[in-house]
Amino acid sequence: MDSHEDHEIISRCLAGDREAFEMIVQKYQPGVLALTWSVLRNRAEAEDAAQEAFFRAFLNLDKFDSSKNFKSWLYAIAFKRCLTFLDKAKTERKNRPKIAEATIRESPLPTGERRLEDLSILAPLLGRLSAKESLALSLSVREGYAAAEIAEVLHCAESTARVFVFNAKRKLRKLLKGEAHV
């Protein structure tokens, strides 16, 4: 399904065919879930944020500029939902970095060979990144987005997006090196 088909579905939705939106949900669900998960690091919250993102997108379909990329527009909405979730949970998450750190320290890695294969170890490390860094990394690595496309989702300059990706990768490398020495 290319962008032309996206626009066709959007036109159908705008004409009142609500069920047509299901195709959009099915097509972009993995991408939106990966995005929300990369920012929120919590499956339940990631699913909730993804649902809300699709819902908001449906409500605002009439505002979508057809000259732009629908996926980037949808991802921008999903990111905004994630930020809302983060704001709401801010007070609850005050101790989260400490917990994450404690979890890492409590589970020392026996060998350097194991460290990268175990994704449960990487997850808390990814949690050390800022929301924008996580998103930029996810879009860059998973979606293969260029800096300009990431900038479109984040509503920032291309160089800013590039620096977010670079900082995220650098931080992860640093954290992984640190973990190898535990």
Next chain:
Amino acid sequence: MCKIYKILYAAVPFKRWRDVLIRRHFERCPDCAGEYEIPGEIRASLEPAWIEKTPSLWIQVRRLIEMGEKSPVRRPESRSLLFRAPRWALAAIGASAILVGALSYFLFVGRPDKKAGLEASRREAPTEASPRVLVISVELKGKPAKSFIYQTPKASFIWITPSKEIGG
């Protein structure tokens, strides 16, 4: 560890220049290029297996849409033009208002020191022993008339002239 990109990011003011310089730097700097690569394991961690196994969210999304249709989402009222303006525009408006206010003050009201000087000279004036003239009555052709007193700037004398007869 290369910090050039951080310097470029912080120091280059123009977005386009910054974009180009940072892109070039990442392309050419061997230190940064090495860090720009990412291990495959991290790549895998960005898409955990549960994502593909998650059932379609369409049912939940449709429920939200139906709920929204029953009780329409109240959208916040659109903000006035003033508050929709970007922050830099508001800052520019504020700064220019202050500038205009200051300029107006100096142009039309006068500088505080100058004003204070004038006030002082006015206050000092009565203390000087300047001659005073009191015109009690003016007659023109034997009849009372109005009088006008003139003094040209820096002149040491005054002119007193009758203008016309009162009631004439």
